[in-house]
Amino acid sequence: MGKNKIKPAFRTLQVEYAIRDIVEASEEAKKRGKDLIYLNIGDPVKYGFKTPKSIIEAVCKALQKNYNSYSESSGIPEAIKAIEANALKKGIKPVDIYITQGASEAIEFAISALVNSEENILLPCPCYPLYQAIVSKFRIEARYYLLDENKNWEPDIESIEPLIDKKTRAIVIINPNNPTGAIYSKETLERIVEIAKKYNLVILSDEIYDQYILEDNLKYVSIASLSDEVPVITFNGLSKNYFAPGFRIGWGIISGPKDLLEDYIEAIHKLARTRLCAPHPLQYAIPVALNNENHYIKEVIQMLRRRRDILVEGLNQIPFISCVKPLGAFYAFPRLEIPHIDDLEFTKKLILEEGVVVVHGSGFGQKPGTKHFRIIFLPEEKILEEALERIERFIKKLIS
Structure with missing residues (x-):
């Protein structure tokens, strides 16, 4: 046979x-x-x-103290407190924080907890391929708004609204941008906030490169700092800013109207519970990284x-x-x-x-x-x- x-x-x-x-x-x-x-x-x-010595030492200490059990599914309290304090410095007011196996997992949780297979999400074009992979896996429709090469790769705001319908759930921004290296102006970000507010969209903001600002006179703005009325999840981690990609430690910071976000937050935490936790001893690098100047x-x-x-x-x-x-x-x-x-x-x-x-x-x-x-x-x-x-x-x- x-x-x-x-x-x-x-x-x-x-x-x-x-x-x-x-x-x-x-x-x-x-x-x-x-x-x-x-x-x-x-x-x-x-x-x-090189990964900074202080971060490596923090993990070594955690290992020596036998912090090798499972941690809380959303992350250890010390790390969450450090992420919250760092977010507040940027003008972000967290209503929830969850720590993940790299920012990639934080992004996947945010999308899969929000968007059904018959719904759609707005992605930039060009876009980091992780997003296409996630939406393909969950059979979500991707709709692409353009980044304008003639305007330093800023989002072409006029290309966004025609893509939106009743099944549109979120808009993704990657700022600073991969693959173009663009940094978005405050004016552009404010217009995206207006669109998200008008159509009741969640903004998913990938800010993993937010310390890589290559111009002295350029002020970086996190989109979540511009409004408390729009739901935003801001993604970050240790991979790029702290030279620790192999640690696989990232997080999502949820901000916006808490009463509107409660069910969504619980859905994300359900997904976090199913995989138990992010690597426990490696989470002790987060307070050392975020509570000290880089x-x-x-x-x-x-x-x-x-x-x-x-x-x-x-x-x-x-x-x-x-x-x-x-x-x-x-x-x-x-x-x-x-x-x-x-x-x-x-x-x-x-x-x-x-x-x-x-x-x-x-x-x-x-x-x-x-x-x-x-x-x-x-x-x-x-x-x-x-x-x-x-x-x-x-x-x-x-x-x-």
């Missing part, structure tokens, strides 16, 4: 993750003996940045500003590429103007022929008729300069 092949669940069929989906081309390039320059994954620790990131910002400038200036000197200068995070989203090749084919060929590993723009979504790729500027300056030389050589070869 023949054995039938095991079929995966339908919910997984549309799940893609562009950042890791280019691994196949990278492996092939490695087999060909290419010296690879990895400019695809936003993990600062992979590029020599001196290390100030040093990092100086380095990243130089690296960004080298990358952006270099890209803008290469024929058929233009790049808007990122104001935050450590990503750029250059535009390709090369005819007869799409961004995925461009990316794969760049990896195979020159060993420069970037991510195709279509993996994040992009305005129809445009082509992009995402590139990071975490590596040392000489590595970025080498990458720029290779990209220029590849493009000249491509168009000759």
Whole structure:
């Protein structure tokens, strides 16, 4: 009797993750003996940045004290208190906080506790691929509003309202933005708040890069600080600001009208209870991180500003590429103007022929008729300069 092949669940069929989906081309390039320059994954620790010693020591102490049991499902009180105090400094008034296995889990809880499969959610275009993966898994309809490349990748407010109907439940913003490095103005954020209020939407605000502000004169604004009348969940964590992506510690801060949010909060906590807790000893890093000034990131910002400038200036000197200068995070989203090749084919060929590993723009979504790729500027300056030389050589070869 023949054995039938095991079929995966339908919910997984549309799940893609562009950042890791280019691994196949990278492996092939490695087999060909290419010296690879990895400019695809936003993990600062992979590029020599260190997790602060005080954070590591806090976790070691917790382990030595045998804090290895399950914790409260929403997080340990010391960490929640530190998150609340930090939120208040930013003008956010929490009505609830939950700690998760990375900000990714906080985002998934927020979406899956709110949106049914026959409903829709507004996502930015381009967008960090995690969101597409979550909505695909839960068979939620994604509707995309545009980020305007001609206005430093700020949301195109006019593209938002036409997407909204009675089944729209939430709008996602990623600020500072991945993949573009944009930071949204207060005026833009206020207009999003107005739309959310008008249509009774929840704002889901991903602020995981909120300490990566690359311009001295730029004031960062958290959208939850602009209104107490609109439900907002603000996502953050230790991964980027505190150089601890492997800790998998993140959180969601719920703010807005408490009486309207009670059932939603309980739904999120139900989901948190089903997975018991975030890693218990690692939660002790949160108070140490948030209750003290983050001196290390100030040093990092100086380095990243130089690296960004080298990358952006270099890209803008290469024929058929233009790049808007990122104001935050450590990503750029250059535009390709090369005819007869799409961004995925461009990316794969760049990896195979020159060993420069970037991510195709279509993996994040992009305005129809445009082509992009995402590139990071975490590596040392000489590595970025080498990458720029290779990209220029590849493009000249491509168009000759």
